[in-house]
Amino acid sequence: MEKIxxxxxxxxxAIRILNTKLSPEILSSSNTHWSNLVNYGSEVGWWLNIxxxxxxxxxxxxxxxxxNKCFYxxxxxxxxxxxxxxxxxxxxxxxxxxxxxAGRDRMVDTQSGSSRFDFNPYQILEVKY
Numbered sequence: 396m397e398k399i400x401x402x403x404x405x406x407x408x409a410i411r412i413l414n415t416k417l418s419p420e421i422l423s424s425s426n427t428h429w430s431n432l433v434n435y436g437s438e439v440g441w442w443l444n445i446x447x448x449x450x451x452x453x454x455x456x457x458x459x460x461x462x463n464k465c466f467y468x469x470x471x472x473x474x475x476x477x478x479x480x481x482x483x484x485x486x487x488x489x490x491x492x493x494x495x496x497a498g499r500d501r502m503v504d505t506q507s508g509s510s511r512f513d514f515n516p517y518q519i520l521e522v523k524y
Contacts, residue, residue: 403461404461406427407424412524413522417520421453422455426449426455427455427457428454428456429457430442430456432459432461438505439496440495440496441494442492442493443456443493444489444491445492446488446490450471450479450490453471454471456471456514457469465523466522466524467521468519469514483506483509483512484508485508492509493505502514502515502518503515
């Protein structure tokens, strides 16, 4: 269990922790997207807005679960998605993604207009803090 200084987990702190567990240190602010849990209608989950050009390289997502004091790291390797604009809801050249944190749709993009992409196979780490 990692000790967090100064309260709630933040993106840069999560990147620092993950880079100590990954070799080589590969996460940066530019290749990593962060999301805290939010309420969306009747569901609780993670909301991400990722510019489509970010899918041209290895892409990382950190999904923070503050109530359970853990976060999940997802890695989409380069070329995993060659046409993300056809897979995710397109909002101003950005993938508009919502993933519930529980139930059968956990870590599946449930946003209307999406193809229900399942991020579960791409989870590389779960870290408790």
